[in-house]
Amino acid sequence: MNYIFNPDYKLIYSKESTEELFFKHTWKDTLIQISQCEWNILSHLVKNRDENKTLIYLMQSYDADRSILNQLIQYSLETELIIWEDALEAQQKQKTLFQNQSLSNWKLVISQLFSYVSIPIEFIGRGNLRFYKVAKIPLEKTWMESWAKNQMAQTFFQIMVILLMFTGIGQIIYNPQFIKQWQDFELINSPILLPFLISGLLVSTFLHEFAHYLIYLKHGGLVADLGFSFVLGFIPFVHINTNSLHFWDNQRHRVEVILAGILLDISLVLGINIFLDWEMEKIWLSHWQFLQCFIAFRIIFNAIPFIPGTDGYFLLSEYLHEPALFHEASRSIKKFKTSLFQLNVNTLKPKDYLFVGYILMSYCFISAYYCLLALWIILPYFIRFIP
Template sequence: MNYVINPDFKLIYAKESTDDLYFKHNWKDMLIQISQCEWEILSHLVNNRDENKTLAYIKQSYDADLAILNQLIQYSQEIELLMHEDALEAYQNQKNKKITQNITAWKLAVTQLFSFLNIPIEFIGRGNLRFFKIAKIPLEKTWMEKWAKNAWVQNLSSIASLLLIILGIGQLAFHPTFIEHWLEFELLSSPYLIPFLILGLLSSTFLHEFAHYLIYLRYGGLVADLGFSLVLGFIPFVHINTNSLHFWDNHKHRIQVILAGIILDISLVLGINILLNWEMDKIWFSHWQFLQCFIAFRIVFNAVPFIPGTDGYFLLSEFLHEPALFHEASRSLKKCKSVLFRIESIELTAKDYLYGSFIIMSYGFISAYYCLLALWIIVPYFISIIP
């Protein structure tokens, strides 16, 4: 009987220390782990289309029999990694039917538009009020992946960020009058204020995520997606899904991927300082200053470890060696509540108190973040309509 590998599973990481392979299902968002040895056996079976030949191949290196091979085949079918060749068409039809049922007219129009631009967008529509996933763009075999893997782009991007930081700091150190200009900052209205801020924030956000992606690929990341989500049900959020980062053995490389976005934002803020030293119209000077405020605001809150999803949060997770920090902290808070209201008798540990405090601070910072973000969004709008 002929078998095929499910085309919806993509290899996201190969762990050299244990010879484990991690695969992720494209549209079911399911993660599986198998050994390099098991993968080689399955690949041999698919390519040779003969269980006896595959069994002979296994016996060259291992003491195995047909029962062991059948057990591997059965397990691979249960997790849908391996399927019968004649069942592939039915599987694809079921997949297309499910996707079609969930796609509305506007989603279809957006999909066709992105298809025309040769960009494969996939709508997800899954999550909760705190974090709802709308869609993703697989970056595999795209121009963005090609650029990010290029050694010249990687080196030039690092040099450019470092140069902007050095020049920006140098300007602040050797031109004290520049700080006086900042103390005189006033937001001036123009018809271009809102479009300028939207374009500037979209561009800076893209560069922030691209910085994460570039370092991710430099250190062996394989597959990533550009995700579009809603936070708290209404705040649009763009992010890079570095699918395999928490599997990496090298702690230093994981930290560098997380820090890449923050460093890029700092270089943008200081780079705008250089731009503001040029002679320009007072209104445009004001617009660039306000954009700089937005990016600085993002740097500060993105470094806060109490807001899930920020770079600061992931840095704290790395420090505590707790990938699911918010989830574990939520469990600790529930235990604290159970003890406080005497729902059940549980012995609390120091970790429970620490994680419970983390959740309380997290809710406070999240509330402050979105209140301030709403204020920053509303202020330029009202200024733009006031005569």
């Protein structure tokens, strides 16, 4: 029997400084790390289908013995990075059965609809009321990946962001009437207000995430997914999962990926000023102004470092060199509670006190964020009752 590489594992990052490779299982979400030389040995084994030939290659190239080869094969089989060729069909059936068992009828219908246009949607179904992950679409070999990798598209996207910013600022500086128009803003209810806001939210969120994705690919990112989630259990949300960002050596590139979404949102807020300068019905003007307020609200909260998952949070994590900042802070508050009840504060370090303060601020901002977000969403329902 021969070995083959497991097709469910994908290379998500190649770390050149240490010659390490990171692989992620597409449906089990397991992550493994091997060296480049180990990968070369496994590639030789899979290609030549002969352990003895691979052993000769190993001895000549790395001055190693059979025990090293056996350990590598054993580890690769345990992690399922490589599998027996005869077992591939059975494994694929197991995968299909597992996925079908976790799918309800409506999910199966949606999967079939997406399959007709060659889009492999994968349902996840995990999380909590605050942030529930529904599904994801792998972006490998899709039009989104083709566009985001295209150098001309990258340049065009960045130029458009800059133009929207400067044009929007120009409207404010050189048109005094524009400021007065904003001071007279009033929210006008209409049947299209809610669909308009939800559509604007989805489109602007998608563009925000696409900006992250474009810069991610520009700086060498490999694998990413387009995720669909619900915030507060009912607010639709799209996001890009950049699987390998925290492995990157270059901090400046990591920061650029994080800032891309914030800059895109700022350009949208300022770019909407172009529409507001057009002559249009007062009701449409009101809707565009309200959408502008909504995106501005998102920018403010997205920049707050006390809310896990925001761009501000990731920027603070980069500054403190703490990739798992919220989890570290949660660990510190557990230590604080234990020390408090045992009346022994000597075990706490100054860093722990900072983390305790951070986690308390986080709980406050998280509560405020979702309360205000829910208020913004439901406000159009109740606007008709406001005198």
